[in-house]
Amino acid sequence: MKLSAKKAVFYLTSVLFLYSLASCREKQTDPKVAIEKNYSLYILGKDAKEYILECNTLDSGIAYPEKAGVLLNGQEFDRDLIVSHGYYYKLNRKRAAFVKYKTAGPEMEEVASAALENFSIDNYYWLNQDTVLLIGPNTTDFSQVKYVIVKTDDMKVLTVGGLAIPAPSGKYTSVSTGFVELKNKQLFIGYTYHQRLTSYDYTTSDTTYLALFNYPQMTKVRIDKDIRSTYPGGTNMVQPYSFNDEKGNYYFMSCPGIALGNRADRPTGIFRINAGEDALDKDYFFNISGSVINNHAYGIWYLGGNQAIIRTERKDLFKGLSDHYSTAHFEFYLLDLPSGKVLKKLELPLDKGTRRACIIVKGDIAYIAVNSTKEGNYIWLYDIKTGLLKKGLQLTGDTDFILRIDALK
Template sequence: MTKSAKNGVLFFSSIILFYCLPSCREQQGNTVAASEKKYSIYILGKDGKEFIMETNTLDSGLLYPEKTGAKLDEKEIDRELVVRDGFYYLLNRKKNSFIKYKEAEQAIVEVASTPLENFSIDNYYWLNKDTLLLTGLNRTDYSQVKYAIIKTDDMKVLTIGDLAIPRPFGKYTSISTGFVELRNKQLFLGYTYHQKLSSYDYTTSDTTYLALFNYPQMTKIRIDKDVRSTYPGGTNMVQPYSFNDEKGNYYFMTCPGIALGNRADLPTGIFRINAGEDTLDKNYFFNISASVIRNHAYGIWYLGGNQAIIRAERKDLFKGLSDHYSTAHFEFYLIDLSSGKVLKKLELPLDKGTRRACIIVSGNTAYIAVNSTKEGNYIWLYNIKTGALKKGLQLTGDTDFIMRIDKIQK
């Protein structure tokens, strides 16, 4: 249910409405050079302006988005983008097109596009270097799960269609897909259903659904259910919720907190699909809300060696959804996936911004973007081997929120 909209609360997404944008390569046969910078930073400015900046280092320095950033057209661009190999990809809902962009001379330039009508993206998955699988919903009523496969070198839709997932039933009025994974020519897709409570409020089923399809035929094999938690994953163009470890085990986080599932009575948890298996591991469930964290969490980043960082809310510091994005209340925790234990809270300032792509793992360093009300906006460097933390690049000037950081080159 990818419904994030600027300056407003979407029907199914959280209220945090800040966005970013894309890059490009070839248009009408003319080669457009991809960006060769290493990192991209998406900024929401203090006056509501939005910027993308590219840099070769996050380790130190000072950047002003109003001086060196590419200013974005907020009517054309939002933060739900895919960044890969020097280009940015975005669904422009007004134009009903999936567009490829690049940064050039402090501007975001459209390189190529392809029509993509009645499509709302929830998740993306790279089938190979230049073939992108998008999954999401129809935009008319968000009740039909859809997919599209796009060749990104020339921006051609290879195939588009519906997935045989039951539409909402009974009291449920819509659906959301939360993660996609392909292994052994089988496509896994997590989803759940939602009930509309009012024009601006909804809740979620108590069930996580896991659908399995043959690939590339997209024929349904079966659908499994699990009631240990709900809202599996989330819009991974906004924040990551899943990963594979070194052994091929697949992990995903559920998000029943008020900013996504709005089923706060259920725990945030981590599920696992073991390597070589096609069902959920019924013996594995990392209950985040029952740990020392005792809160809900959004976003997970794998460090390697069975360890990951999660970003957890502090429910004692915010009043509700209305101030969830603007109040600094998020904490970062190091967890051990094999033992199901919380190892420690990282000694970082309280962070603000409900859902963000705010961590990049590179070698032995985790770069963590923190929006601190008291200490400013910094990229912090966490040494995975030693546990040491230090400040890196500072984003200042017109910076209000660092909404996402991305590796430009994969």
């Protein structure tokens, strides 16, 4: 039977539309016909429900987490995850275990676990595809920085040890690490100290510390200090704060704003360790707060070609920490890193959610998850070459926030 040209176009359009709707449906539970997805989304739903939703594409379509996702309520899960090659890694604090999961139909299935006592994960670094280095403080008093190396294919702990980072002293009561990076058999760790004022309030020292260790011996080489900003990085299980460019220069952002360091008097800035060097570039400091942005920022994503996107707050739109998460007040800016110039503000709706892993860069496209009060929850596509923006996948139904997006492959 022949189709008219008009009917043929209608038929093709209908097929493509149905495919986009199916792109975020559940994994096939029959292992013989298992379908691997390309992306994972962590969704905070209404009434505090939480979901993990796996998708084939972020470019288009509509997804309902309550229909196609894994409901996480009742499981020891939250957004501080490590997502890699189709698996999810999470520190279960009640069990004192580092647990490996995968999605299995409508639920998360535990694959294996490794006992981790008296340890909290601040940051991770993949030594290779199946070996991860975890860095964080002890949980007795958060005064000592520890490291753990885990072989993730069978979840075996290879090494546990302490790092020679001085314990907090004077008015400071805890230490937190903000990034970890391995270069030329040397381990760089950024950290700072905090003072707990009340159960819900704290402040941070005015100094960024950079510790250098030999690897794999974990012997300390030296500790450098820099007072141009404080709180280097943050918990990269929640949001990224650092990267290497094509030449091997390492950039990291400081986060002294109220949502992390609570030292809003200090500027948010970007530091650099030049390729082949083992110390901060004293001639480089991209002062975000001192630029036309005139605000604090949380999270940075490298696009390639010396450009990056940061997520900045609008301090005129929120009252304080009480509504910092729920009020749409975040904007996205494009930066030129070598020159220290702000290139433009991306024409996206105001975003909400204090800290999120909300950008994936694939080729010439940056996928940006935006939680808009007015327009809803979308993955936006930013064409890096042309600068054009358009809406992609829509998250609807029970979706309240898109907390993180991750590539599964």
